[in-house]
Amino acid sequence: MSTAAISSSLEVEPRPDPEEPVARDAESESSGDRRYLVSDLCVYLEGYLPPEQVAECYRAYLFGAEAHEGQKRKSGEPYIYHPLAVARILAEMRMDYKCLIAALLHDVIEDTQIPKEQVASTFGEDVAELVDGVSKLSQIDFKSRAEAQAASLQKMLLAMTRDIRVILIKLADRLHNMRTIDAMSPEACRRISRETLDIFAPIANRLGINWIRVELEELAFAHYWPWRRRVIQRAVQKTRGSRVEMVEMVETALKRTLLQEDIHGEVEGRRKHFYGIYRKMRDKSRGFSELLDVFAFRVTVDRVDTCYRVLGLVHNLYKPVPGRFKDYIAIPKANGYQSLHTALVGPQGIQIEIQIRTEDMQRIAESGIAAHWMYKNGLQADSNPATLAADWLQNLLEMQREAGNSVEFLEHVKVDLFPDDVYVFTPKGRILSLKRGATVVDFAYAIHSDVGNSCVAARIDRRMAPLNTTLRNGQTVEIIPAPGARPNPGWLNFVVTAKARVSIRSYLKSIKLREARAFGRRLLNAELALFNGDMDRIDPDRLADYLRDANLKDVDDLFGDIGLGNRLAALVARRLVGAEGEEPVGESVPSQDAHPHSLAIRGTEGMVVSFARCCRPIPGDDITALFSPGRGIVVHRTECRNLGSLEDKKDKLLQVEWASDPEGEFSTKIRVEIGNRRGALAVVAGAIAELGSNIENVLSREKDGMTTDLEFLLLVNSRDHLARIMRRLKLVPLVTRISRVTRS
Template sequence: MNLTPADTEVTGKPASRAKRPAKSAPGAATSAANAAPTTTPPVTSSPLATPTLTAGVASVTHLTEKLAEYMSPSDLKKVKEAYRFSDEMHLGQVRKSGEPYISHPIAVAEICSDWKLDAQAIMAALLHDVMEDQDVKKDELIERFGAPVAHLVDGLSKLEKIEFQSQIEAQAENFRKMLLAMASDVRVILIKLADRLHNMRTLDVMAPAKKRRIASETMEVYVPIAHRLGLNNIYRELQDLSFAHLYPLRYHVLAKAVKAARGNRREVVKKILEAVKNTLAMAEIDAEVYGREKTLYGIYKKMRSKHLTFSQVLDVYGFRVVVDSFPNCYVALGTLHSLYKPMPGKFKDYIAIRKLNGYQSLHTTLIGPYGTPVEFQIRTQEMHRTAESGVAAHWLYKTGDTNMSDLQQRTHSWLQSLLDIQQQTGDSAEFLEHVKVDLYPDSVYVFTPKSKIISLPRGATPIDFAYAIHTGIGDHTVSVTINGEAAQLRSELRNGDIVEIVTDPASRPSPSWLSFVRTGKARSAIRHHLRTINLPESIVLGRQLLTQALAAAHLEPDLPETLIERLLNESSAKSLDELYADIGIGKRMAALVARHIYGLMGGESAAMPVDHANAAELDPVTICGSEGVSVQLAQCCLPIPGDQIIGQLRRDQGLLVHTLDCTVAKRQKQKEPDRWIPVKWGSDINRRFDSRIKLLINNEKGILARVAAEIGESDANIVFVGMDEDAEHVLHQLRFTIQVKDRVHLAGLLRNVRRVAGVNRVLRERS
């Protein structure tokens, strides 16, 4: 996925950046711009109609009329000054549709005005592209409009002056910059979402491939951010607009089917509305009741997930009941259940346990007239305001505010977690990976032993729970009890679980945790620990790998100081040890670093000579089994000394050693052949290694004791034993995990066990 945080391509700006125009009198820049009003509509909850701007000139009149409803004259004056400056800076610049470019900042500011954002945010919305497009310096914005506005604009601007190794890295770094700016001021992301919404509304002029890329990025990143902040109106519209550009044919077919269904179901909707209103009135409940149509993407997603045709999706319409008080939510629920029968298992109380984004409502599905399932949402006016506007309904500018609402506190905690992840993350691509994990909203709610509710993503484990409480607890976790019973650390948590973590100050995170944790905070903390604690081991391994790669290129491992200095500058590493460590943990590939060095020495790195005939004969990395967690033995094949082995460099996890004939290794090697290196066993090995064996035995008395005794007499330790029986209860399979010195030791043990009476077959178990 390519990220375009400042949307230079999205907005259809000229390929070559417009030069900053000579400053003219403000009136000259704005008189023509005010000739005709813009037709940009505010945020709408009905994304079926895609709004567009009319071509021609742009006007700020509609925006100022909206702002005058809630803004003081002095603030309005500041906004007009920002508009005049933006209009002057973008003078002569047009969008791909042919409209003056200033129409885009005006439209973004209008969307922000629907949330009643303050003057600083509206000014930043009008100015959000001037730093990026017209080379306006931050100092100039501070001088003209104040530091808060300049900081907002800076958070929305791309990093243009930094050289990156790749376009993907540049895009990820820009996205990280925006999210970290959001962590200090949530208005940054609100303006960005308004910017993205207007770009999506006017995406038709772009080339098909670019439309798909932008729509995919919107669906993957900006839609979940809008949901995470509780901005449901934007969330739904961005979803439908992305769907329309990703799958235009499916969108239009489904839109046509929904339009036809409106006529067919109008009578049913009318009948339900009248019945509900009358029933609530008889119960003396003051309520607003109205029907709502599910979004096209919501219908499409249901059809895909449940393999339904459109005619089988019965709950295209839902109903919302907005009451005057919290107790009346539950009274209205009982009243509706007396009117129509509820469907079992279809009731959710998001008032008692609200969603992560602060959403609160009662959800129930009833069997309406003609046997049609009908979904109802019941909430108060305050809950409805939060459901539609999310964090935009409760401002979060000051982190020290002691009177923050619950939604503000939740949002503040999430924004702070971004800063925690940033501190522990090695690079921007990894940071983006962690954040995306946390953005997807499907969640479970579990309890601490003191009944505190912890919200986690679905599929989260006790390790995620431990890190959600505190990084120190996660780092020292050794075991867990769930609902009073011992459980595995990789267990998947479920709604309502009571989780208790057992810690030990001597315990440390295991690399294997990365294979099952779900939250970005846990993943970044584990990786940070592995990077810092195992640094000496990683440096040694990285140095050895780079020496081999240089030898394959016929280059000397002792590099001149001047070349090392250039290498560190261009690779963004602070020292040679840091470069070695990055190679040792798999963050950088030794062969690519060697190619870079060859290029710095005056050669063409793409054509670097590599002696493939001799590369296989180079000394492999020596494995002794005592390297620590920077070198792991794969659990799928459990290699032991004497096995032919091969090493896999995993990103941020170091070296994983497989047997050469491991089926898992063969599959992964086909996917990433450049991450595999030759390895060999060292001669000085003084430890034992786990190995699995499987026995086919007769079902007779004392057989397990005889086999266990023989294993003990063969000087091996039993770590695990399990048993499977066949359907006729005649033969059993015994499985042992044992500890042996090497392949010779294992072969002797297998011979001894094979002689035990009742053992029909014994073999080493692999993947």
């Protein structure tokens, strides 16, 4: 079967009756070539909208048809067919008339000469905001397609936080584009399909709109991996005969059991979708036969208590598989999905999966947040998809505020869209849903960013636990904060949730900026001292002129630029004091011989001063620093060979010296040659600990069978401290040689 034929077979006809949603079967549905007329749409809308609102939708169609006059799609059909089809999809979801109007006009701002203001004056501000939220950023020049895509998606997602209908329109738009994607080039098909699998299908899943998610995945699968889909499709078709008999046997047994207990419910076998089969084969490393041997059924009843009665009945009918029961009624999924899931050993040893839910739960499972418009009665407050979506959107806003740029934001959103949830409790009994693999730190940030920033320890089920502990279902987690605590950069190595990662990076950036400003002020004052001045004595008018010429907002931005190495303090000082021979901003600073003043390094400058790993300088060493734009300065030992290779960049060098009372600990390496004896490493480590040094890392290399080289990465206070450690190690009988490692 050709790719086009597969795509065509996945096209979905509209629901014939909005009151009775039906399950979408991508393989059994007919072609999507049908063209919707505006009269068809209006007749459909009359089934649930008042006449005056239907008339407004028709007026929007006329407006859109005129705006798109002469435009055609890649397939050659008039462009207005696309907005009509998008509106029809939303009508099937029983969306309100303003959403339908925005759907009919969703491309007029982006693809025609109609401005947002005209849409607002004609149809109202709400409609204009919806249309603008769906429109791409086409008026801005971007460096790459990825940046443009990220910025447009960021704009759409932020508009979604103001009005969730933005994403519903975009999902309907993407669904119709995928149904008609055959007109695109093969490269465009693959790119759009990949984007659909990465972004839009997961968003539909996150909002609980299952039927859209399934169809998007099936269509994208057919165009991104057409050969893989055909292989799975053929394999499914070969096993269809025997499967039909087994499904009928189990359905009959389940229906008979319900009838005997006078329970009214519906039983239906569920077919596995091709992409779902492929994803499980890929993610769980299962063979095709393993997945096809699992039969799935859904039992739909009237009330929640009946769900649990049915659970007991099916467990009596067939033997349950231990560890395979999940209660999503008591603990709903993040998108509001509720159901009981259980696995059973059926007839002939065949595995059976059964989902048990109420009719309301089934509606929410299919429509998700759209159930907020479709079925406004019977939704529980704690599982209302609209409420859960609002929580997710609030997280999106926090990520947007703290992300560095649109590409970084989009990557964090992708992480957030693929949850494999674990459910844990707060001490007060609140349930939090986190991505599987989440740690204590992820939990702390899920509560609030301030809690995450200040956490220092935790109790899991009343026992103390490290912050990198991976959480398991059902655990109760209590965060222990401390005033003045702040995130550790090492947390980024184990957190898995997007919110935690963005919050940590944002906080570290703010710390780095504060440290850069303080350090930049020190650098500038050190240069001004050469002219017998300091910042307090600089002429305010001259300073204001410089800030304007340098396009800086205020003096704090100037200090930050200097501290991060983006602007050289020597040049800034010359400009501010009006010294002879001043150079324009951005030119090379003269050699250090012309500026003999040295900057004192205390070791407490923070992230804007780093110590080179190639030579690992410690207090007492002769040192020189190198400007590194964006990082600040990197301190080397003066004899470091990496400095010698930078003769052509003398303007980046900065003369520095150690302060008289440096603080903190500094890493350095020593190499110890030791005889091969049992317990030798413990003896050496004990000697190092005696002198108050901490071992960060140790490497062992056997030399000749008689001796071993041990390379220790130590934390020391100074060169004198290191010398005391080395003298102590020479007293260890097994040690034959010891030296400091000065080159890496």
